[in-house]
Amino acid sequence: MKKSVLFGALTVTGLAAGAAQAATLDEVKERGELNCGVVTGLAGFGAPDANGVWEGFDVSVCRAVAAAVLGDPTAVNFVPTTGQTRFTALASGEIDLLARNTTWTFSRDTDLKFDFAGVNYYDGQGFIVPTELGVSSAKDLDGATVCIQTGTTTELNLADFFRNNNISYEPVPVETNAEAQQQYLAGACDAYTTDASGLAATRATFENPADHVILPEIISKEPLGPLVRHGDNEWGDIVRWTLNALIAAEEYGVTSANVNELAAAPGTNPEVNRLLGTEGELGAMIGLENDWAKNAIAAGGNYGEIFEKNIGENTPIGLARGLNAQWTNGGLIYAPPFR
Amino acid sequence: MSDTHAQTVSYVRETMLPEAEPPVGNRGALLWVRENLFSGWLNILLTLVSLYVIWWALAHTMPWVFRGIWNAGSLSECREIRDATLPEGTSAACWAVLSDRWQQLMFGFYPRELYWRPVLALVIFLAAIAPVLFSHMPRKALWLTAASPFVMFWLLWGGSVWFPVSVALGFALGWAAWRALAPLAGTLIASIVAVALPVVYWLYSAGTLARELDQAMPLSIEYVPSQDFGGFMLSFIIGIAGIILSLPLGILLALGRQSDLFIINKISVGFIEIIRGVPLIVWLFTASLLLNYFLPPGTNFDLMLRVIIMVTLFAAAYIAEVVRGGLAALPKGQYEAADALGLDYWKSMRLIILPQALKISIPGIVNTFIGLFKDTTLVVFIGLLDPIGLSNAIRASTEWNGIYWELFVFIGLLFFICCFSMSRYSLYLEKKLQRGHN
Structure with missing residues (x-):
């Protein structure tokens, strides 16, 4: 009798998983670590180096989110996923965020019950x-x-x-x-x-x-981007706006080199001020500290820096910006206003 | 001697000639070569063709292997060195990838300053397995063997020493219960209690006990999470754990399948047939994908542990059938003789039946183990970084993108060494037991 009650309870909690996971942010903060799903190895986009440190274009998204939420870009637990295991790992709550060159498609967004937080690479x-x-x-x-x-x-x-x-x-x-x-x-x-x-x-x-x-x-068209579970919109917002912060930072000339200086005191550009938390309370609106974007940018630089470092023209991969240039340069990369 | 010959033959030798050496062409290496390689025009032809094929294969691979470059930071650097030092158009292996990444291939992401721990665990494993493998070792050493799984667990994962200790206490508890109850309540009840008591203890009190002991007397080494395990260390851990755990489970299942007790018999048959009838890769996907949905959210049931359990169950089903073959091969008289001696079921199995049945099953068991060890590479499909998975990851770094053969040769070589030693040991064991019983 007791056992069947126990199993029953397990099943119910299992079914209620979607509802119970409504507070991914709290879980991540309590854990002190972001569980981030990445590729098992794809040149330029994610791979461990000789010391076992994960590097790559998608990996940088994980690090930026960890920096925004926890203030520490190294507080990431990288979970290597394959093409078959990636969606289950995310749906079951094993990972909080999947940043693994995944194409944004209709059925993945709706039927599989995920939310794409944006596009970090327009492939084709x-x-x-x-x-x-x-x-x-x-x-x-x-x-x-x-x-x-x-x-x-x-x-x-x-x-x-x-x-x-x-x-x-x-x-x-x-x-x-x-x-x-x-x-x-x-x-x-x-x-x-x-x-x-x-x-x-x-x-x-x-x-x-x-x-x-x-x-x-x-x-x-293969728009690749990070994705989260359906149903936790607060967490989805955090990932979406962390990505947007990286993109906006490039647009406004905020780099890993000057971000600390710009965040020290309000400057002339009000958008940069709001982004870096020297003006307004944008951080509080998504449940984070006011310097969240500053930390995310300081983690690996702005979108352009991440691109150049991992897959840009000076790397062996040598990809041109093309569609992935800022909208001001004729590309598709575009961040909504921080206001 | 008659006189007849005395007139016709002038001299008759009365002693035997010493045996002469056969002609040069009919002895030693030359004879062997002639008989085995050049004994007819067809064989001569085939030998020459085979020799040419072998020479051709070696001539194409060996220069590549031995010209290999060991000191370079990336594949392109390898190519530069090759172009600078070797004539144009020659190929050379880029072994530099191994000198750069061999630690990762062996240990995965295990912290570098803690490499001594898995190495020590391996040494302990070898020391612990020796009394089992070689019967002339002192029998007392088997106690070390019993303790070794817990020591190895603690060395590999680290953390508080009290966790493995409190788990080990469960086994001691079961054993004590069996010893205490068997004379009083009979073996059946004693067996049930001996199984149920530790399970209850592990579920409800082991965790608390470990925590309290840890608070009273903290004694721990640095904790290493399972995610950091990889490379051959991962293959070894999954393989060795699977081998050690599946043998007793497989024997129990084989006995269960032979048993007259209806429920035990049917459960064993069902278990064996279901596990054996589904491919291992499906079980691995079940472990990594489906279990997540059934467990309550937030429980972190270690993926590696899930894989070890699945691999163990899979191998146990095979072992059970191999052992059942051994049991079936024993003449019925052996069973009857054991009964006639007045031995109870467990004693007759332990002293009479199993030693003979297992001896017959050795080749099959070792065969299953070799298969199990190689099957550990399947975990690459569920995102664990075993050597094959790491070779993909290494290839994905910008330095080593585009390197294939060197990594696969290395991985193949290591697997071959392990599997070949296992098969040699099984031959040794067969020979030894043959002598002991005939």
């Missing part, structure tokens, strides 16, 4: 071809053999693209990115297609990167 599917092929546009690829990972959306995007442009192709199915690289280098296919950021990272590892060119066409 592209092509890489050997320079000697003399191809300058994906539309010239008529009759080409294309290496493609099976069972992914890239496969469907590819079929759509070629059908829309009324040209033919021959797919060469491969299982993993690693296999695709080997096949492509061995000449088993004329072109390889996957996310453009992945192509850039792949190209960077080739012995002679200059012999390969990434074509200008991007044939799909």
